[in-house]
Amino acid sequence: MRIIKLNNQIKKRFIFLLIILFCFSTSIFLISYSLKDQIAYFVEPSDLKNMNDIENKYLRVGGLVKANSLKFTDGNWIFEVIDQNKNSVNVIFSKTLPNLVEEDKGIIVEGKFIDNIFIAEIVLAKHDENYMPQSAVDKLKKEGKWRGD
Amino acid sequence: MFAITPNILSKFLNTLSKYVFLLSILLLSVSIFLIIFLENDYYQGISFKIMFIHVPTAWLSLAIFLVMGVSSIIGLIFKSPTAFTVARSLSPIGLIMSIIVLVTGSIWGNLTWGAYWVWDARLTSMLILAFIYLGHILLLYSFEHFQKADFAASILAIIGLVNLPIVKFSVDWWTTLHQGSSVLKIGGPSMTNDYLITLLVSFFGILMLSIFWFSNIFYIITEKRKIERYRLLND
Numbered sequence: 001m002r003i004i005k006l007n008n009q010i011k012k013r014f015i016f017l018l019i020i021l022f023c024f025s026t027s028i029f030l031i032s033y034s035l036k037d038q039i040a041y042f043v044e045p046s047d048l049k050n051m052n053d054i055e056n057k058y059l060r061v062g063g064l065v066k067a068n069s070l071k072f073t074d075g076n077w078i079f080e081v082i083d084q085n086k087n088s089v090n091v092i093f094s095k096t097l098p099n100l101v102e103e104d105k106g107i108i109v110e111g112k113f114i115d116n117i118f119i120a121e122i123v124l125a126k127h128d129e130n131y132m133p134q135s136a137v138d139k140l141k142k143e144g145k146w147r148g149d
Numbered sequence: 150m151f152a153i154t155p156n157i158l159s160k161f162l163n164t165l166s167k168y169v170f171l172l173s174i175l176l177l178s179v180s181i182f183l184i185i186f187l188e189n190d191y192y193q194g195i196s197f198k199i200m201f202i203h204v205p206t207a208w209l210s211l212a213i214f215l216v217m218g219v220s221s222i223i224g225l226i227f228k229s230p231t232a233f234t235v236a237r238s239l240s241p242i243g244l245i246m247s248i249i250v251l252v253t254g255s256i257w258g259n260l261t262w263g264a265y266w267v268w269d270a271r272l273t274s275m276l277i278l279a280f281i282y283l284g285h286i287l288l289l290y291s292f293e294h295f296q297k298a299d300f301a302a303s304i305l306a307i308i309g310l311v312n313l314p315i316v317k318f319s320v321d322w323w324t325t326l327h328q329g330s331s332v333l334k335i336g337g338p339s340m341t342n343d344y345l346i347t348l349l350v351s352f353f354g355i356l357m358l359s360i361f362w363f364s365n366i367f368y369i370i371t372e373k374r375k376i377e378r379y380r381l382l383n384d
Contacts, residue, residue, distance in 0.1 A: 010227065013226045014226050017222060021307060021308075021310070024311050025311045028312075036322075039323045040324045041268075041323065042324050042326075098261075098262065099260075100263075108326060123263070124326060126262065126326055126328070127192060127193060127261050127328055129331040129334075129339050130340065131193075131331065131339070131340040132191060132340065132341045133187075133190065133191060133344075134191040
């Protein structure tokens with residue numbers, strides 16, 4: 001095998017490219033690190049506890065729809081959005097819900113807090129990355145391994 | 150020293166392209182058959198089947214950019230015309246792939262989330278990737294000579310490499326509306342085997358189709374380079 005000797009020109013170009021890549025990746029990292037709150041699409045109900053002045057502020061809150069909380073009364077949808085730490089937010093929504101909004105499934109609500117109730121203007125259903133046919137779900141339920149729903 | 154010239158690679162790809170095309174037709178027809186007869190998802194219903202176009206094209210648009218970036222680096226360091234030609238012929242394929250990802254993704258998003266487009270990290274970084282592909286093509290064709298165009302465009306491709314991990318890991322680093330990775334993740338794929346096989350078949354089908362397409366574009370660009378060199382020598 002022949003050993004390839006790097007001559008000076010090649011070495012120079014290599015270092016030049018490394019410097020370009022390093023500079024750009026560092027700057028992108030710094031930008032995205034300092035803007036991480038803006039890049040995040042939603043906050044969870046637990047994060048709201050550490051935030052000040054959430055009243056009348058336009059927010060997106062994401063989590064799961066709490067089981068047995070989804071109700072339709074007086075032309076409004078009322079439900080609770082809950083996260084893993086069991087903190088929840090009461091939401092009221094007056095338009096049509098997306099098809100996939102179900103209890104115990106992901107949801108993102110966009111709107112404002114008024115008197116500790118979240119008045120949602122936009123509701124988006126958030127599905128997870130698990131895909132399986134109904135037959136597999138039935139099989140898992142039969143074996144008692146089903147964790148969803 | 151032995152070197153792969155564009156001519157040699159073009160001839161090699163030409164001999165290969167026939168079989169690659171046949172293979173892609175075979176794989177794609179199998180995958181269409183599989184997609185049609187596959188059972189629907191328990192939660193999303195039939196709308197999740199768009200995943201079998203969305204995910205393979207998304208993988209490819211990232212993989213093509215990676216190959217483009219690496220060959221730009223090789224081209225810049227070793228002044229290799231072959232590497233530059235590879236990068237040049239990959240960008241239109243990558244652009245089409247990323248446009249397909251964005252279109253199928255917004256159709257899927259409308260059916261499941263209830264919105265065609267949101268500005269979350271994954272969607273935005275994918276849009277930026279599509280714009281980098283577009284910029285790469287525009288840069289390639291805004292210079293008179295191949296050499297200058299290749300230099301400028303490969304700098305853009307190398308800078309654009311920074312965007313790749315952002316696209317891939319955006320769903321892990323920030324909260325997004327987009328779901329996390331299903332296949333390439335820690336703990337194995339989170340879908341049943343029949344879905345996974347269909348996904349892989351359709352991925353390899355689209356991969357073979359893009360290799361076929363790549364070999365055609367590569368041939369055209371090699372011939373154009375020859376014409377330009379001939380013209381420069383005879384001026």
